[in-house]
Amino acid sequence: MIKKAMIMAAGAGTRLIPLTSKIPKPMVPVLNIPIIELILRHLQKCGINDIVANTHYCAETIHESFSENKLGINFNYVYEEALSGTAGGVKKCEHFFVSGETFIVVSGDALTNVDVKYLYEKHKKAGALASMALKEVPLEEVEHFGVVVTDENSRIIEFQEKPQPENAKSTLVNTGIYVFETEIFNYIPADTFYDFARNVFPAIMQDNKIFCGFKINDYWNDIGTINQYKLSSLELLDGMTGFQMPYKKSGLGWIAESAQISEKFSEENKIVVGESSVIEEEVVFQGGNIIGNNCIIKSGARIKDSIIWNNVIIEENVVLDGCIIANNSVIKANTVLDKDSIVPHDVVI
Secondary structure, three states: OOOOOEEEEEEOOOOOOOOOOOHHHHHOOOEEEEEEHHHHHHHHHOOEEEEEEEEEOOOHHHHHHHOOOOOOOOOEEEEEEOHHHHHHHOOOOOOOHHOOEEEEEEEEOOEEOOOOOHHHHHHHOOOEEEEEEEEEHHHHHHHHHHEEEEEEEEEEEEEEEOOOOHHHOOEEEEEEEEEEHHHHHOOOOOOOOOOOOHHHHHHHOOOOOOOOOEEEEOEEOOOOOOOHHHHHHHHHOOOOOOOOOOOOOOEEEOOOOOOOOOOOOOOOOEEEOOOOOEEEEEEEOOOEEEEEOOOOEEEOEEEOOOOEOOOEEEEEOOOOOOEOOOOOOOEOOOOEOOOOOOEEOOOOO
16 A cells, blocks of 8 residues: 655645735645645545655745644655756655655645545556546536546556647546656656656656556545635535535534634535634624634624635625635725635735
């Protein structure tokens, strides 16, 4: 069984700006838990306790958050002063793995509960050097992903990078979840910018190495855009994914014990409220809402389908609909934000 893993966590997450203006994409919170922590928890649940990540953009936020090994995981990181590509980043972590062992690589923005045991068994049965988890998506969405074509034996025979739907040869897409043998490092030169899709995968296919793609039915979402981020957050809130909620259920919500709540929730909404947050009387929630830690929401506020990060103050009679409010921001009294507004970190409106 797989005992070690690597998380690719060096990217800047430019498509999530302004949410990633001060934190890397793996630290973006989903249900008040950073994506990378959700990945770590899932890998641990699968029996993997030795994990390494490459870091680069705003790396200190990852280093500081997991420096105390709070999850009981042997978590290491390799800081990259300059980005070296998807494969180059994995190469920098080569020392972490023992020659001859099978390991898994997970993208740091992949929100998933993938069945690692299933992937491992399919990979070993095929005798593969490399295997990729594939997810089927609707035909109209293929233009956002790397499309993968396989034969009847699950061997990968072709890639299409973000094809138009009418040109797509498959609806299976690359999830950024890979199972490798350590022989893969022979295909990645040291200290060189190198990419899996452009460099490594074509090389192993040219050498006729066994390279497989296996369809998964587990939950997977690439948190690559604001819309995907919002969708995943609300899907988790709706219980679609089987992820463990961050707090105990209280009524129809998941409320941290240290939160102070004056609101009675109706059957039409679901809510997560983080540590030490205060929700005053006469606050109205609609739909699904996620409130971070140390937030204050004052009387008369009306909040619908919104995500509020940590240390945010929502003053009296504010109206939010489908909004995302990043850390340390203040929305002053009587403000009505446009639907689906995104408020950056440290902003007063």
